[in-house]
Amino acid sequence: MVQVLNVGSVRQSSARVRERNEARRLDILRAAARVFRRRGIAAAGMREIAEEAGLSPGNLYHYFSGKDEILLFCQENTLQRMLAAVQSAQGTAADRLRSVLHAHVHCMLDELEGATAHLDVESLPAKLRAPMIVKRDAYERGVRAIVAAGVKSREFARCDAALVTRAMLGAVNWTARWYRPDGALGADEIADALSEYLVKGLA
């Protein structure tokens, strides 16, 4: 009976707790992204991530089972958004492509601060890698499909869709390496100019 009476408050409290917990996980995620960006994946230490997130190294393990899980979370998060961009793109092939590349650049540079970590599937342990590769390939296939559709409809010139897709992705991914938040160009301008240039090469 006592237990029954308490269930309500326990549940409620744990709902709030879960909420805060999830928020903390996202904080850590962002902190990790910053460190990944500064140091590269392998050189990013848990110590440094913890410090960046403002908690003790040991306490990280309250939120993530380890470095791998943090990395996985980063990558899933990012790819999820990119996949969404592919699915929601509309208009001509050129329109869709520009929109996808635009979103991609924003993904790289905005919240996650341009950590290539988010695409570095090779850094995951074998067990977590496979499902991420599936997602990554799905994304790449999605972009490629737009290119191929444009070629088929004569909107684009004939080309090797797979290779061109990779060239475009390379160009947008590389932004993470040279973008500086305090630089001359903002993320949006970069996204505009890049998607313009990359799509133009298909004409």
Add this chain to the structure above:
Amino acid sequence: MVQVLNVGSVRQSSARVRERNEARRLDILRAAARVFRRRGIAAAGMREIAEEAGLSPGNLYHYFSGKDEILLFCQENTLQRMLAAVQSAQGTAADRLRSVLHAHVHCMLDELEGATAHLDVESLPAKLRAPMIVKRDAYERGVRAIVAAGVKSREFARCDAALVTRAMLGAVNWTARWYRPDGALGADEIADALSEYLVKGLA
């Protein structure tokens, strides 16, 4: 055998020794590049490099003063070749650009087997980093100059030369991530198709 034959001449022997030494350094360099590619820079261990090069860990230190020097050697080597390609390019801006990008792709994929390590200036210790950044920037400026020249001469459409340059470099650098020596496309085909596409976007 070698030692026996050379016993009489210290000078000759030491010349051969130096020669062999230099050859060994290049072997190690290539071995290191393979490991960098497999594991990423930070995760590449001296032990693994040594094994890949066929010598003992301790012995590595007879040829290089440490990991940093290996990395520096890799990067200098690569950038040197890329700079040479910029300087020796001839013809219209489009020609020169295609030729530079072509060479760049070969640099990435041929001997050094596409280790992005060779561009990862951030991984160098502060002391060695500065001069490399100078060289890297010199290369980037060289490519940008070609783009700018093409724009000025109306050969290319008006564009942000710096940004487009970075897009192109991103596209070619990224090849290292997806190229597979046993894949459908060889380095040369990739180089052709990529430089074609990337230059076309400037028209």
Add this chain to the structure above:
Amino acid sequence: MVQVLNVGSVRQSSARVRERNEARRLDILRAAARVFRRRGIAAAGMREIAEEAGLSPGNLYHYFSGKDEILLFCQENTLQRMLAAVQSAQGTAADRLRSVLHAHVHCMLDELEGATAHLDVESLPAKLRAPMIVKRDAYERGVRAIVAAGVKSREFARCDAALVTRAMLGAVNWTARWYRPDGALGADEIADALSEYLVKGLA
């Protein structure tokens, strides 16, 4: 419910509370014993004990001051019962010995599920260890006294009572290592057969 009913009487309530507290302590004890058995003493974590007992890690510390106290409680509990068995044994030396060994096996295999933890005095911190060693030795002396009495009365053959006692204790303690609750033999059968065999060797 309980709380509601008791609101009026602080004394009654606190009596119940104490009662419930003690019951909880025993629950935790049993949970700890299961974990000790699964993992061994040193490898048993407070987290796991807490989970097994159905409460949060922090909450364990309301019932016990720490791991050591849990361990101490386990051992005292067990030895207390074994000592009681020695004191209440009656009949010939053989009868008494069988009865003690029988009880010992039940102690090992019944409620505490055969955790050798309960005999592992070495795992206690120095401060708690001494008094436990005294008790443990008292128990051993008690068993040895029965053996010695049997020898003296010619009921048993001449032998090194101390060594034989240890052999017997070893045999019964070891049951904890191989006993499986779902195995062919129940605790009672094991207790019968073992005490039979071990006493026979004294004839």
Add this chain to the structure above:
Amino acid sequence: MVQVLNVGSVRQSSARVRERNEARRLDILRAAARVFRRRGIAAAGMREIAEEAGLSPGNLYHYFSGKDEILLFCQENTLQRMLAAVQSAQGTAADRLRSVLHAHVHCMLDELEGATAHLDVESLPAKLRAPMIVKRDAYERGVRAIVAAGVKSREFARCDAALVTRAMLGAVNWTARWYRPDGALGADEIADALSEYLVKGLA
């Protein structure tokens, strides 16, 4: 050619090296056994093992891939000897049994200094555990076969061979817990008295 000429000396040197290496491994083994005995398996730290063996913690990993491998080596070593004792035992069932138990006690108390670690298969990680269980069971079956043979030939009284075997093994294994090198009884006396007593219970 050079390499060919050197092969001989390289091989020779590495033979000596391997020899020394193996000797070191055995030293470490014994050191580990002492620590296991002092602290129990789980509480035995690599630090302490290293210190006991007289080398730095990191250097342990030159000889063993980790704690698990040390433990495995200990157990294999011990069981190998025990199995040998079973196979070389001769005479009546009673003779063979005494000889096996005698050897077992020596195994426990002599060189390995009575670390029960050597029988604690549960402490191995799952992957290494299975093959050890096979060996351990082979040993137990070997002892049981002797008991069963004695029963069949009427040399021993009818009994549950499996259970009696375990009782005997418990008695001898337990010696590791109470034996003190500076105690009144030496390993040999203990071995004599124990095997005598344990076999007598089968008459």
Add this chain to the structure above:
DNA sequence: TATGAATGAGATTTCATTCAT
């Protein structure tokens, strides 16, 4: 030259325990 041994610093991770709520 070349090797295996050795080391010390530091990485990730675990865990008993404490604390604020």
Add this chain to the structure above:
DNA sequence: TATGAATGAAATCTCATTCAT
């Protein structure tokens, strides 16, 4: 009572580098 968060110490293990031979 009860909880999740937090911590500091320690554990295992890795690794670049040095050293004796």
